[in-house]
Amino acid sequence: xxxxxxxxxxxxxxxxxxxxxxxxxxxxxxxxxxxxxxxxxxxxxxxxxxxxxxxxxxxxxxxxxxxxxxxxxxxxxxxxxxxxxxxxxxxxxxxxxxxxxxxxxxxxxxxxxxxxxxxxxxxxxxxxxxxxxxxxxxxxxxxxxxxxxxxxxxxxxxxxxxxxxxxxxxxxxxxxxxxxxxxxxxxxxxxxxxxxxxxxxxxxxxxxxxxxxxxxxxxxxxxxxxxxxxxxxxxxxxxxxxxxxxxxxxxxxxxxxxxx
Amino acid sequence: xxxxxxxxxxxxxxxxxxxxxxxxxxxxxxxxxxxxxxxxxxxxxxxxxxxxxxxxxxxxxxxxxxxxxxxxxxxxxxxxxxxxxxxxxxxxxxxxxxxxxxxxxxxxxxxxxxxxxxxxxxxxxxxxxxxxxxxxxxxxxxxxxxxxxxxxxxxxxxxxxxxxxxxxxxxxxxxxxxxxxxxxxxxxxxxxxxxxxxxxxxxxxxxxxxxxxxxxxxxxxxxxxxxxxxxxxxxxxxxxxxxxxxxxxxxxxxxxxxxx
Numbered sequence: 001x002x003x004x005x006x007x008x009x010x011x012x013x014x015x016x017x018x019x020x021x022x023x024x025x026x027x028x029x030x031x032x033x034x035x036x037x038x039x040x041x042x043x044x045x046x047x048x049x050x051x052x053x054x055x056x057x058x059x060x061x062x063x064x065x066x067x068x069x070x071x072x073x074x075x076x077x078x079x080x081x082x083x084x085x086x087x088x089x090x091x092x093x094x095x096x097x098x099x100x101x102x103x104x105x106x107x108x109x110x111x112x113x114x115x116x117x118x119x120x121x122x123x124x125x126x127x128x129x130x131x132x133x134x135x136x137x138x139x140x141x142x143x144x145x146x147x148x149x150x151x152x153x154x155x156x157x158x159x160x161x162x163x164x165x166x167x168x169x170x171x172x173x174x175x176x177x178x179x180x181x182x183x184x185x186x187x188x189x190x191x192x193x194x195x196x197x198x199x200x201x202x203x204x205x206x207x208x209x210x211x212x213x214x215x216x217x218x219x220x221x222x223x224x225x226x227x228x229x230x231x232x233x234x235x236x237x238x239x240x241x242x243x244x245x246x247x248x249x250x251x252x253x254x255x256x257x258x259x260x
Numbered sequence: 261x262x263x264x265x266x267x268x269x270x271x272x273x274x275x276x277x278x279x280x281x282x283x284x285x286x287x288x289x290x291x292x293x294x295x296x297x298x299x300x301x302x303x304x305x306x307x308x309x310x311x312x313x314x315x316x317x318x319x320x321x322x323x324x325x326x327x328x329x330x331x332x333x334x335x336x337x338x339x340x341x342x343x344x345x346x347x348x349x350x351x352x353x354x355x356x357x358x359x360x361x362x363x364x365x366x367x368x369x370x371x372x373x374x375x376x377x378x379x380x381x382x383x384x385x386x387x388x389x390x391x392x393x394x395x396x397x398x399x400x401x402x403x404x405x406x407x408x409x410x411x412x413x414x415x416x417x418x419x420x421x422x423x424x425x426x427x428x429x430x431x432x433x434x435x436x437x438x439x440x441x442x443x444x445x446x447x448x449x450x451x452x453x454x455x456x457x458x459x460x461x462x463x464x465x466x467x468x469x470x471x472x473x474x475x476x477x478x479x480x481x482x483x484x485x486x487x488x489x490x491x492x493x494x495x496x497x498x499x500x501x502x503x504x505x506x507x508x509x510x511x512x513x514x515x516x517x518x519x520x
Contacts, residue, residue: 045386046349049309064324089306097358101384122382124361126305 002093002109004191005038005077006176006227008183008249012042012071013224017205017212021232023062024207025079035092036062038077039105040070041180047103051092073251074178078107090127095135097123099142100149102179106135109229110172110188134173138163153182154256160184161246161258168244176227183249185227187241193227194238195252203233223252262353262369264451265298265337266436266487268443268509272302272331273484277465277472281492283322284467285339295352296322298337299365300330301440307363311352333511334438338367350387355395357383359402360409362439366395369489370432370448394433398423413442414516420444421506421518428504436487443509445487447501453487454498455512463493483512 005022007015019038036059037051048070052059078093085091096105108131115130115137122143123136141163150156160177164186167173173188185191198221200214218224227249231238241247244260265282267275279298296319297311308330312319338353345351356365368391375390375397382403383396401423410416420437424446427433433448445451458481460474478484487509491498501507504520 043313043348044350046313046352048311048349051308053303053306060328061324064321068320088303089308090304092306098383098386101386103386123358126358126361126363 002078002080003229004107004109004174004176004227005075005229005232006107006183006185007072007075007224008227008252009073009222009224010251010253011219011222012073013222014069014071015075015077016066016069017203018226018228018232019077020066021205021207022077022079022228023059023066024057034080034087035089036077036079037093037107038065038075039094039096040072041074041103041105041178042070042072045103045180047096047105047180049094049096049105051089051094053087053089053092074180074183076105076107076176076178076183078109083111084131085127085129088127091129091132093131095132097135097139099139099179100146102149102181104139104177104179106175106177108134109174112167112171112173115167115170134167138167157248157256157258161186164246165244165260174229181250183227184246185241185249186246187243189243190229191227191241192229192231192238193225193241193247194231194233194236195223195225195254197223197252202235204235206232206234225249225252225254262341263339263489264367264369264434264436264487265335265489265492266367266443266445267332267335267484268487268512269333269482269484270511270513271479271482272333273482274329274331275335275337276326276329277463278486278488278492279337280326281465281467282337282339282488283319283326284317294340294347295349296337296339297353297367298325298335299354299356300332301334301363301365301438302330302332305363305440307356307365307440309354309356309365311349311354313347313349313352334440334443336365336367336436336438336443338369343371344391345387345389348387351389351392353391355392357395357399359399359439360406362409362441364399364437364439366435366437368394369434372427372431372433375427375430394427398427417508417516417518421446424506425504425520434489441510443487444506445501445509446506447503449503450489451487451501452489452491452498453485453501453507454491454493454496455483455485455514457483457512462495464495466492466494485509485512485514
């Protein structure tokens with residue numbers, strides 16, 4: 001099983017603290033040795049991506065990212081335990097494609113049986129994972145339905161939710177997806193989230209001997225939500241998503257919730 | 261004016277030496293302060309990209325990349341002096357898109373007047389540069405002509421050359437483009453290249469007090485070609501491309517040459 005990490009914030013925020021916890025699980029406190037990746041949305045539609053096909057706990061690049069405070073309003077990250085597709089950079093999440101002039105970035109946890117029988121249009125996978133194939137299928141369907149960015153966000157959200165639900169029927173499909181404006185989180189089996197805002201307190205990482213006092217790192221108006229496969233801290237209460245549920249985050253807040 | 265750097269090699273090779281020279285030009289020995297980026301093709305179709313919208317000479321990330329020997333068979337890099345599009349991550353080269361299941365990556369030096377009047381299909385720009393617009397135009401045209409990867413590479417090469425030539429009529433279009441298999445280099449005004457193979461000698465960077473003895477870094481069968489806006493070393497003879505010329509590199513060798 002792979003692990004996912006996402007963040008949505010109303011001010012550009014660095015994710016060093018949560019990323020430190022996640023990276024330990026990549027071959028050290030967890031078995032995910034087959035690559036890791038992280039994408040930061042910055043300055044609107046800019047995306048910066050780091051990935052490695054080796055174990056994150058040994059990665060020089062992961063060490064660099066852990067200490068390099070990139071300020072971002074949306075972050076998606078993934079550590080991989082390969083099950084579909086060999087271990088290689090082309091098979092390492094996040095996967096991304098441009099649609100409607102926006103960068104769509106995605107990470108997936110789970111396996112999908114028979115997904116590769118679904119016909120594709122507009123987008124083709126570069127690697128051999130079922131995850132990237134599922135993204136190409138989803139985006140091809142979206143582009144078919146909406147030739148340009150839909151004016152009605154509720155129609156867009158509903159279509160994405162329906163596609164997530166359809167793909168989820170083929171296996172396990174825990175997913176984080178963002179186009180820079182929204183962060184879509186779909187829970188197939190396991191996804192937790194937490195919303196942090198003032199008054200900020202101290203948090204203690206489960207996977208590492210690290211504490212942070214968010215008061216020192218934030219301003220009173222900051223809202224930061226973090227989404228992860230498992231709670232990353234031990235002294236906070238995380239919300240567990242229900243199977244089949246989708247949350248849409250914007251600027252740190254849940255703005256829409258879909259239930260099966 | 262921006263600066264370009266490319267590499268094609270028959271064995272995965274690191275570009276630390278050449279990159280060190282290029283990065284000095286980003287705000288130190290040169291005026292290119294408005295961002296830099298580099299893409300490494302690894303392990304077939306895997307791509308790793310690093311970019312920053314600040315000056316490369318001050319960039320922590322550039323320092324990291326300079327000392328992190330990523331072994332690659334194709335590399336493309338760019339440092340930017342903004343002329344079209346504001347300074348931001350979304351406007352920072354390289355730009356990339358998936359086509360036919362391959363990652364197409366591109367860097368451009370020059371300005372193109374009126375390019376944004378050309379109609380686009382399949383691909384839309386995410387940022388506001390004329391460079392990214394030109395890539396979207398080029399790829400839309402390619403995809404229109406070839407629904408899947410063409411079996412005839414000479415048809416593909418010729419079509420790319422014709423599109424480069426067409427776009428070049430709108431201004432200055434020095435370009436490096438790769439889909440992982442081939443590296444296309446088009447000279448509008450200024451592009452130099454050098455092929456290094458055994459017997460390897462010593463090279464001295466123009467922009468930095470750095471020497472390298474390639475004998476220590478290579479095996480006798482290595483072939484490495486480097487392409488740049490200006491020669492990067494002072495004690496080697498670089499080949500200057502002719503305006504309107506396109507070279508296609510594969511595994512370090514020029515496999516095809518097109519002249520206007």
